[in-house]
Amino acid sequence: MTSKSIDHSGLTFRRDYFGDLTAWQALVDLLKDTFDIDIGPLQQMGGPDPSSMPFGWFAADGQLAANLSAFAMPLMVNGRTVNAAAFQSGAVRPAWRGRGLYRDLTQKALAWCEEKGFEAIVLYTDKPALYEPYGFHALPMHAYSGPAPAPAASGRPARTLDPSRPADLSVLQAALKRRMPVSETLAVVESTAMFLINTRLDPSVRLSFIEDRQTVIAWKADGDRFMLLDVVAQQIAALAEIIGSLGLRPAMAEVLFCPDRLGWEGETRAPGGGTCFMFRASDEIALEAPAMLSPMADF
Known part of the structure; x- marks a missing residue:
């Protein structure tokens, strides 16, 4: 210029x-x-x-x-x-x-x-x-939505993570450091600070920890609709397993990233x-x- x-x-x-x-x-x-x-x-x-x-x-x-x-x-x-x-x-x-x-x-x-x-x-x-x-x-940019899969049997149920508690913040920070990209099409490789501050900027975000999978789930729920925002893990679990670990039975699912690692497909929509x-x-x-x-x- x-x-x-x-x-x-x-x-x-x-x-x-x-x-x-x-x-x-x-x-x-x-x-x-x-x-x-x-x-x-x-x-x-x-x-x-x-x-x-x-x-x-x-x-x-x-x-x-x-x-x-x-x-x-x-x-x-x-x-x-x-x-x-x-x-x-x-x-x-x-x-x-x-x-x-x-x-x-x-x-x-x-x-x-x-x-x-x-x-x-x-x-x-x-x-x-x-x-x-x-x-x-x-x-x-495009999100995906469609009928939610039937919940799959899982091990121990997920527990809530609260980043305002030092122990939970440490769990979250450790998971973010060793995460794999949530999608092969488009995803951050590592962006710890942005994930952490976004938990504060949007208080409607729920964080759950699947301990036996060492997996953090960022999600929301609106009636019978489950919204998956992110998965922080060394190995991405299938959407059916994620829903099962959370103890949910939603009718619809919305995934706010490309779900190529979730074992589930939906229709695309522009956010x-x-x-x-x-x-x-x-x-x-x-x-x-x-x-x-x-x-x-x-x-």
Whole structure:
């Protein structure tokens, strides 16, 4: 893209500032004020992703005027591990908009990703036109729904996990570190921080632990409909076994990722919401089957 001048008068540029708790709080405040999202609890859940690289313009009073963060998010795409990065926490306070700050941060983040050798970059946005000039394109997302399988006999029933309890948080963190991708078509290889904070951002998510399988299930229920958000395990169990372990007998199932490892098939549907999943890579990416990233990987 053609470089344009920016107006950063009265501001100081900083990067890699998550080790500074005052600067971290400035980011928490920016996202709360802009999107009404509170990422503050992440500090009590292990902290931000250790690969994170934030880029920000700070005012003299310590307020964060504009931010864009990048972090490593390796993905499984069509059976291959892709060394990908993700952009998140992009925001500019109203008083500093229209000065080119976000364009500047985007260019800095892209340069960092190139320096680190990432082969792809992904992001979520409700403004896809903002990123298309940088080579991003929208990748259509699809969930699956259909009649639920009959519950299969299982061993010990699953128990509830509560990440606010230190022992349960340790169980969850250990499972996330050794997980396999939930799908071969599209899935995160490892994204612990995002999974943990999403348990706080969406209190309707239920977490259950199947101990004899060392499997964590992220799910919801709405009447006779079972919604599977994610499976965290070294070996993915069949959907019938998951439902059986939870002691459920739903009529319908909805899986919010490609169910290629669940022993179950459903009809595809485009999820609701106004955000696009965007992909930037040297080679055009086309998924081999309809898919979406688990909501527990939302960033």
